[in-house]
Amino acid sequence: MTTVTTGTTTVKGAVGVAHTRVEGRDKVTGAARYAGEIPFAELAHGWLVLSTVARGRIRSVETAPVLGMPGVLTVLHHGNAPRVETDYIGLLGNLPDPTAAVFQHDRVPHMGWPVALVVAETSEQAREAAEALVVGYDEEPHDVAFFEGHPGTYTPADVPHAQAVAEKGDLESELALSAVVVDAEYTTPEEHHSPMEPHAATARWDSGRLEVVDSNQGSTWVAEELAKLFSLDPASVRVRSEHVGGGFGSKGVRPHQVAAVMAATALQRPVRVVLTRRQMFSLVGYRSPTAQRIRLGADADGRLRALEHRSLNLTSTVHEFVEPSAGVGRVLYDADAHHTANRVVRLDVPTPTWMRAPGEAPGSFALESALDELAERCGIDPIALRARNEPETGPVSGLPFSSRNLLACFHEGARRFGWADRDPRPGLRREGRRLLGTGTAAAFFPAGAAPSTAAVTAEADGTFTVRITAADIGTGARTALTLIAADALEVAPDRVRVRIGDSDFGPAMIAGGSMGTRSWAWAVTAAAGDLREQLALGGAIPPEGITVRSDTSAAIAALAHKERHSFGAQFAEVAVDVTTGEVRVRRMLGIFAAGRIVNPLTAHSQLVGGMTWGISMALHEEAVRDQASGGHVGADLAGYHFAAHADVPHIEADWVDDPDEDDPVGIKGIGEIGIVGAAAAIANAVWHATGVRHRSLPIRPDRVLLAGTGAGTGTGARDA
Incomplete structure (x- = not known):
């Protein structure tokens, strides 16, 4: 704990001391509102209809009977939905998953593909009509079988978040020279995020601006993607996500937000789309199953001569996602020969996505199990074996x-x-x-860390307001940022109010990759430091306060020289x-x-x-x-x-x-x-x-x- 002095008052540093969540009382009393329960005047409700075949084409959508049902306002499908743009690079450095671009064609690439949205006055009316909607298909043979050796297996190109192959040394030679060899295959199954709060979004047009109230892991992310999808000026799109009941990687840009925007545009009234638990199993991503092979070669004392880790995951036919499970050894253990490769196979399934520790979670199961097997065969304690193979620098990168x-x-x-x-x-x-x-x-x-912006305002009443497009998905980020800002401003935490989850606050890192709090803290600390220097010059604070904004883009680039x-x-x-x-x-x-x-x-x-x-x-x-x-x-x-x-x-x-x-x-x-x-x-x-x-x-x-x-x-x- 640190101690700082402000004026004549001594304040103990807040960072490092246990604090209950600043929004905790609101959550346990129900005062905190989530995306699916915020009231809107003239709110309509949308219910997605998903495909019942795994591959084929939509032959017909029989809307007439449904449009005559009580409360039904419209049915959107590929024959009447607005066109959207998908040829762009998204916030995370890759093409968007076409699953979010709903109702653009008659193709069905997997079971549970969105084929229509029924909108009605109430959620119950929308659900009843959606379940009554008859959709005809021309079904085609499908392949959902995932296994090692599938003939469709290939090595993907490197992407920003998953280097496909990394190699050094002669693997086969080092294996041949090894006194002990472990050669084993490991598998992990398909797993799902299942956050407590289902995905939900409400879209409305307000004075020429599109406003979306959403449950997501980054309002900047969703706002930028929606602007590109609908060819809108980014300044005309606002996404708010104040409270989020879990995400784990699944709460990005998904079909429900896009469908809600389409319906709100067509009806010129607010439209809410909430996914059911069953719909979430096909619409919001999941952790791909993996088939992994580990080969370890070691001297009799357990020192690694060879480390090979090959991992296979599935992806959909519409979008490539790589689960980078083979990357674990690139950090943990050194070896004279070090070969790791991520491979994929396209199947007629929904697209996987990031899920808590993508790559590291399934990859560590395989590699750390294999290390335990090696310890057993060498007669060495598992901890001693790991210590024996502790690298001095990055085993592949060579960076300190x-x-x-x-x-x-x-x-x-x-x-x-x-x-x-x-x-x-x-x-x-x-x-x-x-x-x-x-x-x-x-x-x-x-x-890691990613560039973010933050604004800190010194209010006339002696309090401070922090505005940053952070997302608290249950991690306690809002509270952490309050403590960080308090220490940076050299004041007590009860004098700081942190506002998050609003894309109008400016670009910021998403809550993902364990980079959120680190990235946001950097931006908040920089803005607070500059503001403190301004306040030190003296002078009265005007009624509108004094605001300082930071941008960490340049500073973060300086960290690339180390792992x-x-x-x-x-x-x-x-x-x-x-x-x-x-x-x-x-x-x-x-x-x-x-x-x-x-x-x-x-x-x-x-x-x-x-x-x-x-x-x-x-x-x-x-x-x-x-x-x-x-x-x-x-x-x-x-x-x-x-x-x-x-x-x-x-x-x-x-x-x-x-x-x-x-x-x-x-x-x-x-x-x-x-x-x-x-x-x-x-x-x-x-x-x-x-x-x-x-x-x-x-x-x-x-x-x-x-x-x-x-x-x-x-x-x-x-x-x-």
Whole structure:
């Protein structure tokens, strides 16, 4: 904690001290309004109609019967909807997913493709009419089968967020020279975001401006994309998103916003479109399944000579998305030969998207499981093996690390978890019919930043207002920015009001990539510092206040000379019931090196949330696609399983000091690192309990029973 002096008052620094959420009372009392519940005069309601075939063409849309139903105002489809523009580069540096460009043609590229929007006076009328709408199709054969070796597999071109291939050294030669080789395949299933608040948007025209009230991860992002889609002046589009009930990567530009704008334009009245939980399974993205192959070659002492990681994910036929799972080793471990490659295959499925720790979450399961296998074969403790392969610089980039405290996380975690007392032999600890085991894994996530703007106003009443197009999707960002601004202004937090989620506040980074708070904090700190200097010159504050605006575009470019990451060590203890096959996580511990912790209260919540998701990933989550229909089996929260309260054990999360000497902000972001390595730690613990390796997630009871156990042998692993 720092102490600053302002005038004659001494104020203790707010950053680093636990603070409850500034909007917490509004949320628990219902005063906070979300996108789907803000009232509008003359509000109409839209209901999307989705395709019931997986591939083909729309032959007919029988609108006449529906238009005669009570309350129905219009039916939009490919025959009458406004045209939109899709040939542009979006905010994130790539072409937009055509799924958002609804009703532009008669093609159906996957089950659940938007084919119409029914708009009515009430939501109930819209739903009834949408369910009555008859759409005819000319169906074509489809392919939704994802597997390694699919003939459509290819290597994509590099994109800003996913380098396809990285190579150094002679892989086959180093493997041939290795005393120990691990060659294994790992798979992860399709997984879905399922935020508590469904996607919702209300569009209206107001005095020549398009206003959209939306649930998103970046109002700047959505406003810019809508302006390009509808060929509008960016200044004529305003997107507001004050409160968001979760996003995890799914809340970008989606069909519901575009459809709402189309309908509001056609009817010249506000139109709201809210997605159902079932619709979200096909319209808002998901984590692609992966098929990964790891080959590790090492000397007898465990030093890596060769590291190969090849990962395959699926994408749709309309848009390419790469799940960069093979990139994990490019940061974590060095080797004389280092080959990593991401590959994709196009199928008749919806487009995947970013989902909490995209690439790192599934990739760490494969690599950290393989490292555990290598440790077993070398007879080396898993933590000691990782320490033996700790790189001095980026294993592929060669760049220095700004800070790298991974081993400090392992040392502290091992001490608190009781790792030294662990018998490394599998299948020996038993309580009744349950076998017990412990496992560990490494975690990392990039610590990036993106240009953002912020405005800070000194008000005449002695308070300060911060305006920035940030998004608080449940992370506590609004509170963190309040604390950061208070320290930068050298005042108490109760004198600072932070306003977010409004594209009129200017360009800013989205809430994604664990870069939001870091990017916004930089902009707020810069503006507050300039304002403080102005106020130091003296003079009265006018009634309209004194405002200073910052832009961090130039400053952020200076960070490119180093690799910047958060690191962590995950530990898990499991109990495996040999009669039922049920795996129960008994306790988890995560120790992280994540730079400057702004608010310990919400930081702890974020890390525990990520680790909880890791339990879901390891044991529960698995979206199943029916090969015959091309659609999901159980596309709802009854059929899609995730960890419930009873599945979540005692979880501890903490951090070590992680200073970054040349970073002016020092914040690294913690929204995603909590899930990285968590599934691997649990899978490694299951091996330690049973003596059987499970290389496919989730580790369901039927898979445990089918694989059996090698319990009591105290010798090497069997494979599931």
